[in-house]
Amino acid sequence: xxxxxxxxxxxxxxxxxxxxxxxxxxxxxxxxxVQTVMPxxxxxxxxxxxxSGIGCSSRFPYYMETYGMHSIHGRATAVASxxxxxxxDLSVWIVTGDGDALSIxxxxxxxxxxxxxxxxxxxxxxxxxGLTKGxxxxxxxxxxxxxxxxxxxxxxxxxxxxxxxxxxxxxxARSMDRDPIHLREILKRANAHKGTSMVxxxxxxxxxxxxxxxxxxxxxxxKLNTLMVEHAKPLIFGANADKGIKLDGFKPVVVxxxxxxxxxxxxxxxxxxxxxxxxxRFFDAxxxxxxxxxxxxxFYTEDRFCYETEMNAQLAYAIETKGAGDLxxxxxxxxxxxx
Amino acid sequence: MKTEIxxxxxxxxxxxxxxxxxxxxxxFTTTAALFGNDISTFPNFPAEIRAxxxxxxxxxxxxxxxxxxxxxxxxxxxxxxxxxxxxxxKANIKxxxxxxxxxxxxxxxxxxNLKLAKYPDGVNPLxxxxxxxxxxxxxxxxxxxxxxxxxxxLGTKEMDRSKNMFVLGYIYWMxxxxxxxxxxxLKEQFKKRPDLIDANxxxxxxxxxxxxxxxxxxxxxxxxxxxVAKGTYRSIMGNQAAAxxxxxxxxxxxxxxxxxxxxxxxxxxxxxxxSKHKNFxxxxxxxxxxxxxxxxxxGASFGGALGxxxxxxxxxxxxxxxxxxxxxxxxxxxxxxxxxxxxxxxLPTKTEQADLLQAxxxxxxxxxxxxxxxxxxxxxxxxxxxxxxxxxxxxxxxxFLSDGYIANGSEPWKFPAAAELPELNVSFAKNELKDGExxxxxxxxxxxxxxxxxxxxKGLEHRVGGIEKENETGNISYDPDNHELxxxxxxxxxDRIADFIPLQMLDNGNEKGKLLILGWGSTYGSIxxxxxxxxxxxxxxxxxxxxxxxxxxxxxxxxxxNFDKVLIPEINNGQLIKVIRDKYFIDAKGLNKIKGMxxxxxxxxxxxxxxxx
Numbered sequence: 026x027x028x029x030x031x032x033x034x035x036x037x038x039x040x041x042x043x044x045x046x047x048x049x050x051x052x053x054x055x056x057x058x059v060q061t062v063m064p065x066x067x068x069x070x071x072x073x074x075x076x077s078g079i080g081c082s083s084r085f086p087y088y089m090e091t092y093g094m095h096s097i098h099g100r101a102t103a104v105a106s107x108x109x110x111x112x113x114d115l116s117v118w119i120v121t122g123d124g125d126a127l128s129i130x131x132x133x134x135x136x137x138x139x140x141x142x143x144x145x146x147x148x149x150x151x152x153x154x155g156l157t158k159g160x161x162x163x164x165x166x167x168x169x170x171x172x173x174x175x176x177x178x179x180x181x182x183x184x185x186x187x188x189x190x191x192x193x194x195x196x197x198a199r200s201m202d203r204d205p206i207h208l209r210e211i212l213k214r215a216n217a218h219k220g221t222s223m224v225x226x227x228x229x230x231x232x233x234x235x236x237x238x239x240x241x242x243x244x245x246x247x248k249l250n251t252l253m254v255e256h257a258k259p260l261i262f263g264a265n266a267d268k269g270i271k272l273d274g275f276k277p278v279v280v281x282x283x284x285x286x287x288x289x290x291x292x293x294x295x296x297x298x299x300x301x302x303x304x305x306r307f308f309d310a311x312x313x314x315x316x317x318x319x320x321x322x323x324f325y326t327e328d329r330f331c332y333e334t335e336m337n338a339q340l341a342y343a344i345e346t347k348g349a350g351d352l353x354x355x356x357x358x359x360x361x362x363x364x
Numbered sequence: 365m366k367t368e369i370x371x372x373x374x375x376x377x378x379x380x381x382x383x384x385x386x387x388x389x390x391x392f393t394t395t396a397a398l399f400g401n402d403i404s405t406f407p408n409f410p411a412e413i414r415a416x417x418x419x420x421x422x423x424x425x426x427x428x429x430x431x432x433x434x435x436x437x438x439x440x441x442x443x444x445x446x447x448x449x450x451x452x453x454k455a456n457i458k459x460x461x462x463x464x465x466x467x468x469x470x471x472x473x474x475x476x477n478l479k480l481a482k483y484p485d486g487v488n489p490l491x492x493x494x495x496x497x498x499x500x501x502x503x504x505x506x507x508x509x510x511x512x513x514x515x516x517x518l519g520t521k522e523m524d525r526s527k528n529m530f531v532l533g534y535i536y537w538m539x540x541x542x543x544x545x546x547x548x549x550l551k552e553q554f555k556k557r558p559d560l561i562d563a564n565x566x567x568x569x570x571x572x573x574x575x576x577x578x579x580x581x582x583x584x585x586x587x588x589x590x591x592v593a594k595g596t597y598r599s600i601m602g603n604q605a606a607a608x609x610x611x612x613x614x615x616x617x618x619x620x621x622x623x624x625x626x627x628x629x630x631x632x633x634x635x636x637x638x639s640k641h642k643n644f645x646x647x648x649x650x651x652x653x654x655x656x657x658x659x660x661x662x663g664a665s666f667g668g669a670l671g672x673x674x675x676x677x678x679x680x681x682x683x684x685x686x687x688x689x690x691x692x693x694x695x696x697x698x699x700x701x702x703x704x705x706x707x708x709x710x711l712p713t714k715t716e717q718a719d720l721l722q723a724x725x726x727x728x729x730x731x732x733x734x735x736x737x738x739x740x741x742x743x744x745x746x747x748x749x750x751x752x753x754x755x756x757x758x759x760x761x762x763x764f765l766s767d768g769y770i771a772n773g774s775e776p777w778k779f780p781a782a783a784e785l786p787e788l789n790v791s792f793a794k795n796e797l798k799d800g801e802x803x804x805x806x807x808x809x810x811x812x813x814x815x816x817x818x819x820x821x822k823g824l825e826h827r828v829g830g831i832e833k834e835n836e837t838g839n840i841s842y843d844p845d846n847h848e849l850x851x852x853x854x855x856x857x858x859d860r861i862a863d864f865i866p867l868q869m870l871d872n873g874n875e876k877g878k879l880l881i882l883g884w885g886s887t888y889g890s891i892x893x894x895x896x897x898x899x900x901x902x903x904x905x906x907x908x909x910x911x912x913x914x915x916x917x918x919x920x921x922x923x924x925x926n927f928d929k930v931l932i933p934e935i936n937n938g939q940l941i942k943v944i945r946d947k948y949f950i951d952a953k954g955l956n957k958i959k960g961m962x963x964x965x966x967x968x969x970x971x972x973x974x975x976x977x
Binding site for chain 2 (some may be wrong): 030040042060069070071074076086087089090091092093094095096097100103104105106107108109110111112114115132133136160165181221336339340343346348350353355356357358360361362363364
């Protein structure tokens with residue numbers, strides 16, 4: 026791998042293809058942040074591959090001046106697994122949506138996470154099926170009225186990050202299209218993590234599900250409803266950073282910082298899987314009263330071996346102990362006879 | 365006691381699926397092969413790992429046909445039927461030749477076993493005279509085995525597990541074979557249990573010695589070595605040969621073999637074999653499902669590996685969409701289908717040739733995929749190798765078809781030296797662009813193959829996908845004329861493969877005549893035997909066996925037109941025949957058997973006679 030002698034810029038990651046998402050789509054911002062971050066990662070363009078499935082988000086690779094594959098519905102995770110197994114030297118990015126990753130591709134997602142290939146998953150979650158024009162997704166809230174659920178959805182939704190944690194993901198983070206600085210930071214963290222980095226990105230579909238996340242993204246409500254977590258920092262939120270989260274046993278409670286000292290708050294620890302499992306369960310509907318705020322940031326990270334590393338280690342060990350394979354020996358086998 | 369000379373013998377070992385029948389059969393096979401006999405085998409076992417003991421459903425069989433003459437099939441009917449219990453006898457007696465030998469473990473004919481085999485109360489076939497036309501040798505294998513091992517210190521259960529060695533030893537005696545190979549095998553097999561080596565060898569020898577000492581008048585037989593072509597041979601099973609073919613192709617192409625698969629009968633043995641050879645750089649990936657199996661292989665091919673996926677019919681059905689993707693991406697991919705009885709779960713452990721149309725047409729859209737089918741166990745080596753060659757040369761997914769019969773069957777193989785195999789020259793695209801020139805990922809060469817530009821190649825960054833793409837640039841295009849052009853180009857690419865495969869040869873018979881038997885796949889041995897015999901009987905019949913099923917060899921149409929009649933025997937309800945009739949407008953006739961079993965050569969010979977009347 027040669028390091029880029031000339032410093033690349035975001036423009037170097039823009040293709041000649043016209044971007045065809047609907048005007049106002051949250052995908053534009055995500056594309057921009059990814060293109061902005063790429064030059065800072067220090068990876069030569071030719072070493073980067075974007076793999077997607079099907080859906081609005083999955084058009085992404087066409088807009089990235091890297092290697093790319095727009096595969097089939099739900100399978101980007103599996104395609105990327107094979108690519109990474111064959112080519113551990115590449116920087117592999119999977120772009121998927123809530124339908125692609127959680128519904129048709131749910132099986133591959135959980136297996137990717139447990140195998141912990143060193144790849145990055147960017148799951149654009151807009152809680153709706155956009156490309157098929159507005160049916161509910163496995164992330165849509167209960168009661169959601171869509172084209173296919175005129176009386177409201179009766180499907181209990183996934184809590185995507187809880188699902189990923191359940192599949193033993195080694196990196197779990199959440200960000201949003203409307204917070205470019207945060208998103209860029211999370212993308213860099215995802216890239217730096219050795220193992221599968223699972224990044225859920227809340228993304229507004231302004232055509233079929235406009236405003237699904239507005240309480241988290243709009244100035245007026247954001248501070249009250251979101252919790253930006255950072256490692257080793259207390260969980261603080263609120264209009265004036267005046268509220269905190271305290272753990273009462275295993276139960277998180279919202280406290281007023283006027284009454285409780287910052288020192289008594291829950292201190293975020295990215296390495297704590299038990300606490301992460303509580304944190305991913307901060308999943309109340311924002312409209313409910315006395316809700317916990319929705320966390321954003323890196324929830325959990327863990328150092329665990331990657332599949333491709335172990336695969337190569339086995340190959341190397343086999344060669345070391347048995348010698349490099351000899352085709353004649355293989356074909357001949359142990360028992361021959363001559364006539 | 366006298367020794368009778370035989371040219372060929374068919375033995376069926378049959379018993380409970382836990383009786384070690386497959387092991388007994390494969391041991392005799394190796395010993396016969398090492399002796400120089402030609403041989404063909406066919407294991408036939410139930411789908412359940414341990415089907416209900418003593419029942420017909422639980423009967424496992426290992427059929428082997430060996431001789432001092434050339435052998436092409438596992439045989440139509442048995443000369444010797446070795447049965448460990450009543451159910452094994454009941455299930456197989458119909459196929460024993462008149463005058464044939466039955467070696468029966470009498471302990472397996474106690475009232476309990478007779479009942480499980482559903483013989484009427486009080487009826488024991490060993491004593492009721494119903495086996496009069498056969499020679500029956502009753503041996504209480506269980507009792508003798510236990511006696512032989514009385515002071516071995518083993519428990520009854522462990523002692524009983526050696527019963528199959530007694531039978532093997534006895535059959536070795538019957539055919540005057542050395543025990544050496546099996547003793548070596550036992551030593552290797554039970555390396556960690558010296559007590560079991562001793563026990564099994566003791567029982568094996570007891571079986572052999574029983575033949576010598578028993579007072580019953582029993583003939584021994586001699587089957588001399590076969591006059592096969594000079595050379596060095598080994599015994600090979602189809603799945604093993606396919607695995608070797610894939611490794612050889614990857615090695616000859618200088619690529620990493622990536623094998624993404626999901627376990628399924630009868631294809632799993634290819635995975636088992638490949639996973640043993642990591643020192644060849646083989647990467648086997650047991651995926652979470654059939655779809656991940658193929659899509660991971662597509663990912664690996666995109667990265668510059670030789671991607672291969674394998675399954676049987678049900679799994680291939682699940683892979684359909686991804687095969688279409690590989691075809692649109694125009695990257696090399698080999699899809700192995702070890703066919704079994706269908707549809708749906710069908711007959712998992714039985715053979716069938718009913719996935720040909722699935723391979724040819726089983727995808728959405730206009731999706732041509734080349735198809736190569738092997739016809740004997742050893743040919744699976746060459747078939748798999750050839751499928752890889754076409755995939756790499758033409759940047760296309762390629763089907764390699766095998767089936768349960770040849771996958772699990774074995775035969776002697778005069779194996780090639782690695783140096784005799786063709787080199788597969790693969791060159792990844794290099795950046796030779798001039799200033800301002802853009803890379804065209806879908807610009808084609810004379811074979812209409814596009815460049816294989818793999819990630820890591822600076823300056824050739826590009827995007828591919830399943831959406832229709834513009835000619836040459838590969839950009840998304842919904843242009844009507846472009847779509848038609850691309851569909852035609854993808855078809856033309858596959859059609860042109862006909863210029864790069866061997867012409868169709870006749871296997872036997874005259875180039876012009878009254879009747880051509882056109883076969884494909886595992887029917888080879890039965891057809892070959894039948895046609896040989898029919899020609900010897902003076903019939904005007906020829907045999908051709910098609911290995912390239914898409915595209916067909918260029919001369920196939922002309923060959924067919926040289927015959928008054930064409931017969932196409934298939935282990936399905938008529939699939940190749942549809943394609944042949946469609947393509948060549950000839951009135952071919954079908955001979956179809958859909959019983960999960962191969963044709964007997966007799967069945968084909970009967971049809972030949974009927975058609976030549």
